[in-house]
Amino acid sequence: MRIGLLGTGPWARMVHAPALAAHDALELAGVWGRRPEAAKELAEQHGTRPYDDVDALLADVDAVAVALPPDVQSGLAVRAARAGRHLLLDKPLATTVTQGREVARAVRGAGVASVVFFTTRFQPEPEAWIAEQADRGGWFTARALWLGAVFTGDSPFADSPWRRTKGALWDVGPHALSVLLPVLGDVRRVATAVAGPGDTVQLVLDHERGASSTVTLSLTAPPAAAGVEVELRGEAGRALLPDAAEGAVAAFGRAADALRGAALGGGPHPCDAAFALRVTEILAEAEALLAGASQRA
Missing domain, CATH: 3.30.360.10 (Dihydrodipicolinate Reductase; domain 2)
Structure with a gap:
């Protein structure tokens, strides 16, 4: 499976890129970031190609891993799913229910596999x-x-x-x-x-x-x-x-295994986009209660 990495921040550098580059059953095919110079640097560190155009990366891969803020992740996840690419996402899926539903709907409509990296669930x-x-x-x-x-x-x-x-x-x-x-x-x-x-x-x-x-x-x-x-x-x-016993890099490798298994017909993973949407809905309910209490104070 050829996988591209979207994102170049600390989490991408510390976890995503090392785990994907070392994975036996995946090829880290490229890196895209909102800062091209950071994408170039991270790609060179792991022997892969930097991309200036996210659509060009999507055209060259089977799947994407996303290490970006949730409001950015949600839009790119919809875009990647509609292009037929499997999704290895981070938590939270999104920070609004509307964004989360758009991701889950795109995954379901495209029939692609999705796994969301809740770290503890992969340890x-x-x-x-x-x-x-x-x-x-x-x-x-x-x-x-x-x-x-x-x-x-x-x-x-x-x-x-x-x-x-x-x-x-x-x-x-x-x-x-x-x-x-x-x-x-x-x-x-x-x-x-x-x-x-x-x-x-x-x-x-x-x-x-x-x-x-x-x-x-x-x-x-x-x-x-x-x-x-x-x-x-x-x-x-x-x-x-x-x-x-192990840290986030090993756990992310297992999340990549889970995505590959789901993409090869193993059925939905328990930590898929639908589960992550439900988590988003609960958090949004809690946020609304907090906002209401703040307004009454």
Whole structure:
């Protein structure tokens, strides 16, 4: 499978390009970016071709991986799907429901495969744990903490405009939902959404299988307080999400494997554009509650 990379920012340089260039079953056929000089530099680092024209890249590949802000990603994903190209996208799929629906509709209409890179879902230890807890069932409640220090520590993403605008809800919220939804079921409603210090958000979610969950999200946690915890409590007692043994590059390679499998007729992946759209809808509901509370304050 020939795959092109759209994007040249920190995430593309740190994760996408190394993973795709090293993949045994993929050929990294080219790089396009909004800054041609950055595309040229990244392409040269990985022995591939830079493209100035995104449509020229689309004409030369079977699939694209996208490492761009979500509002840019959504439009290019629609364009690529309509050109018949399989999609390896990043989270969030989009930051509006309308954009997300356009991507899911284009994927469905073109009959292309899609995988959205929710990192935890492609790390073996967490993914096995998620499957085990979903099969076990009987969960009464869950508590998820996804606390980052992007804006308080030394992060390459600290200057990301979309993260500064949309905050933790949209950056790490998708990760939390990608773990909770397969275990507890879809969210029937966002019962509560409360703003905390910085960009911190606290949610209470009502799930279709009868459980509730609380979610705390932040990119402004003190560095010493940053980390991820997911705890389930129910008939089986207590279960904690395990740490992953490998990082994002290895996980992205598995996401590429998943895309290739889906493209070769393996059926839709659980983390496809339709799932990512549902995550977008939940986040948009939470955002609307936060906006309403802000207006009343």
